[in-house]
Amino acid sequence: MDIGRRNNVNVIGNPRGRAVVLAHGFGCDQNMWRLTVPALVEEYKVVLFDYVGSGRADPSAFSEDRYASLDGYARDVVEVCEAFDLRDAVFVGHSVSAMTGVLAAGTAAERIGALVMVAPSPRYIDDDGYRGGFSAEDIDELLASLESNYLGWSAAMAPVIMGNAERPELGEELTNSFCATDPDMARVFARTTFLSDSRDDLKTVRVPTLVLECTQDVIAPREVGAFVHQAIPGSALVTLDATGHCPHLSAPEATNQAITAFLAGLR
Amino acid sequence: MCRTGQQPDPQGTGDEETAHAAFAALLEDSVEELYENAPCGYLSTLMDGTIAKINATLLGWLGLEREAAVGRMRFTDLLTVGGKLYHETHFAPLLRMQGEIGGIALEIKQADGGRMPVLVSSAVKQGGSGEPLLIRTTVFDARDRRAYEEELLRGRKAAEEARRRAEADRARLQDALAVLQQSLLPATLPPLPGMETAAHYHTASPDRLGGDFYDVFPVDGKRFAFFLGDVCGKGPQAAAVTSLIRYTLRAAALHDPDPVSALSTLNKVLHERYSDNGDPRYCTAVFGTLEPDPVTGEVAVRLASGGHPPALVLRADGTAGFLPTPGGLLVGVLPSARFVGATTVLAPGDTLLLYTDGITEARTGKDRTALFGDEALLAFAAGRAGVSPRAVIEALTGLLHSFGDGLDDDTALLALGVPAPDPQTKNPR
Numbered sequence: 001m002d003i004g005r006r007n008n009v010n011v012i013g014n015p016r017g018r019a020v021v022l023a024h025g026f027g028c029d030q031n032m033w034r035l036t037v038p039a040l041v042e043e044y045k046v047v048l049f050d051y052v053g054s055g056r057a058d059p060s061a062f063s064e065d066r067y068a069s070l071d072g073y074a075r076d077v078v079e080v081c082e083a084f085d086l087r088d089a090v091f092v093g094h095s096v097s098a099m100t101g102v103l104a105a106g107t108a109a110e111r112i113g114a115l116v117m118v119a120p121s122p123r124y125i126d127d128d129g130y131r132g133g134f135s136a137e138d139i140d141e142l143l144a145s146l147e148s149n150y151l152g153w154s155a156a157m158a159p160v161i162m163g164n165a166e167r168p169e170l171g172e173e174l175t176n177s178f179c180a181t182d183p184d185m186a187r188v189f190a191r192t193t194f195l196s197d198s199r200d201d202l203k204t205v206r207v208p209t210l211v212l213e214c215t216q217d218v219i220a221p222r223e224v225g226a227f228v229h230q231a232i233p234g235s236a237l238v239t240l241d242a243t244g245h246c247p248h249l250s251a252p253e254a255t256n257q258a259i260t261a262f263l264a265g266l267r
Numbered sequence: 268m269c270r271t272g273q274q275p276d277p278q279g280t281g282d283e284e285t286a287h288a289a290f291a292a293l294l295e296d297s298v299e300e301l302y303e304n305a306p307c308g309y310l311s312t313l314m315d316g317t318i319a320k321i322n323a324t325l326l327g328w329l330g331l332e333r334e335a336a337v338g339r340m341r342f343t344d345l346l347t348v349g350g351k352l353y354h355e356t357h358f359a360p361l362l363r364m365q366g367e368i369g370g371i372a373l374e375i376k377q378a379d380g381g382r383m384p385v386l387v388s389s390a391v392k393q394g395g396s397g398e399p400l401l402i403r404t405t406v407f408d409a410r411d412r413r414a415y416e417e418e419l420l421r422g423r424k425a426a427e428e429a430r431r432r433a434e435a436d437r438a439r440l441q442d443a444l445a446v447l448q449q450s451l452l453p454a455t456l457p458p459l460p461g462m463e464t465a466a467h468y469h470t471a472s473p474d475r476l477g478g479d480f481y482d483v484f485p486v487d488g489k490r491f492a493f494f495l496g497d498v499c500g501k502g503p504q505a506a507a508v509t510s511l512i513r514y515t516l517r518a519a520a521l522h523d524p525d526p527v528s529a530l531s532t533l534n535k536v537l538h539e540r541y542s543d544n545g546d547p548r549y550c551t552a553v554f555g556t557l558e559p560d561p562v563t564g565e566v567a568v569r570l571a572s573g574g575h576p577p578a579l580v581l582r583a584d585g586t587a588g589f590l591p592t593p594g595g596l597l598v599g600v601l602p603s604a605r606f607v608g609a610t611t612v613l614a615p616g617d618t619l620l621l622y623t624d625g626i627t628e629a630r631t632g633k634d635r636t637a638l639f640g641d642e643a644l645l646a647f648a649a650g651r652a653g654v655s656p657r658a659v660i661e662a663l664t665g666l667l668h669s670f671g672d673g674l675d676d677d678t679a680l681l682a683l684g685v686p687a688p689d690p691q692t693k694n695p696r
Contacts (some may be wrong), residue, residue, distance in 0.1 A: 116671070141348055141352075143349075246359060
């Protein structure tokens with residue numbers, strides 16, 4: 001199988017530099033990193049990809065079984081690392097992808113040598129003694145929102161959105177195409193994301209880790225950032241003066257600065 | 268711009284007094300008034316979502332006082348939790364990347380606990396050097412539209428569910444039909460002393476039971492019988508006839524293995540069973556016996572045909588020819604029918620090939636209008652004369668595949684041959 005095509009992998013930047021894998025979270029695709037990439041390309045080999053079921057990954061590779069758990073997404077990560085023979089890469093994961101990185105680092109230790117967790121949350125739903133910020137009903141509400149917003153998706157547009165080798169220019173013009181996903185696949189990713197509980201996996205992290213949180217984040221509130229920081233031995237926590245769940249878009253300078261400082265301090 | 272009272276009425280015939288009054292009313296509509304009481308909600312926020320300006324229409328929908336909202340709430344505070352999640356994962360990133368986003372369905376929370384479906388569009392206002400300054404948002408009442416969309420979604424889901432069910436039903440039906448079809452054919456052919464056999468059945472459509480049939484079975488200590496034929500029609504009725512034919516021919520052969528006699532018995536049975544109920548059923552068939560001679564290794568073949576295409580004999584010397592049985596009638600049409608017999612002897616390296624007309628009537632050529640035909644089959648068979656029955660059937664199976672959608676009928680193939688004593692002696696010419 002061609003993993004590069006399956007996950008729409010793009011490798012850019014310094015071919016001799018350390019590999020930095022940028023992994024998007026639930027919602028959109030690798031375009032989310034467009035303001036991060038310029039800060040990294042000079043020194044690092046930057047690896048961008050889309051999870052199967054998102055962006056321009058090959059929709060025919062989607063399997064509801066595989067992607068019903070974060071392990072399925074983590075396998076995507078490991079397979080991308082293997083296909084491009086990445087060793088000791090720094091994995092930068094946004095939101096749920098931060099946890100995917102934890103799982104991938106656990107199964108392929110030689111591939112992933114450090115983690116940057118951008119607005120991570122190991123569990124979104126409240127539990128005894130833990131506040132994730134959401135109830136199960138809230139997640140149902142999100143699924144309803146997904147359903148009523150096809151965001152430019154229709155059966156007719158799907159092949160265009162999903163990448164058309166013959167006419168790539170078609171896709172570029174589409175409004176909202178970064179977040180256009182087959183609703184059935186988006187629903188699976190949403191359920192997997194928001195019903196996941198990876199709190200126990202945090203303790204297993206053995207690599208240098210940077211946790212980035214925002215001052216005002218509805219999805220990953222500060223107490224969740226503190227939880228992640230405390231659970232990962234030796235991790236660093238940086239609180240970005242940013243609002244929302246996507247500091248790499250809303251506060252790119254501060255986010256880039258935190259990431260490059262962490263990268264510079266590795267070894 | 269609005270017309271003034273000094274300008275003439277475009278029609279030149281209207282009541283000028285009325286026109287003056289109407290335009291005067293329009294002029295009283297101040298921009299501020301329009302903003303506050305527009306038929307949609309207006310909202311301006313800082314880039315972090317803090318509400319800087321909000322119009323009366325939206326405040327009214329929310330049931331909020333201006334003081335409670337401006338400077339104190341963010342846009343996401345107006346949304347349901349699910350809407351917040353959607354905003355953070357889709358809306359906000361897209362707005363940042365594109366500078367604008369339109370027509371997103373969300374729900375706003377009302378002070379009385381209600382929820383109101385709205386359609387939201389936002390655009391980023393940029394400063395002189397392109398830096399984002401604030402976000403302008405319009406909010407449309409989508410209560411009726413959402414109800415309609417939900418109807419559509421429900422309809423779509425129901426249609427998808429119905430399609431899934433129909434596909435599952437169809438798959439189950441095809442499985443059942445495949446089992447039934449298999450039951451009409453022998454699972455394996457019995458071993459014949461000093462002979463090799465091979466068969467192939469091509470099913471044209473998994474949805475329809477085919478009407479072709481064949482079988483090979485022992486008659487007594489030294490003879491074996493075989494038959495191959497084609498029932499008129501398809502589907503369950505044809506399958507029922509096929510079943511009747513199989514058991515009739517098997518029983519008839521045990522009683523009297525003479526080929527003409529076996530076909531005559533079948534003719535009587537079919538005619539008696541189907542002729543008087545207004546739904547006549549008939550078939551074409553070749554029935555025959557094989558009598559191997561253990562001393563010479565040769566096999567004596569006696570066969571008879573009822574309206575069926577003639578058998579082919581492929582000789583060890585690389586030649587092939589039809590074994591003519593002209594004039595045999597369809598089986599089951601008339602109360603008593605004449606069937607034509609023929610005999611031949613298969614020497615080592617010879618093969619008897621029986622087939623149904625699916626193969627000869629396969630449509631070929633670019634526009635699929637020509638038929639493959641008897642002569643082409645004879646030539647194809649001659650090219651395989653001298654090879655084993657299994658190899659003959661494999662070659663013919665490949666030929667059937669090559670027809671693609673030109674092959675639209677079921678096809679049965681049966682090859683009965685005497686193995687050549689040694690591969691070196693094949694095609695001695």
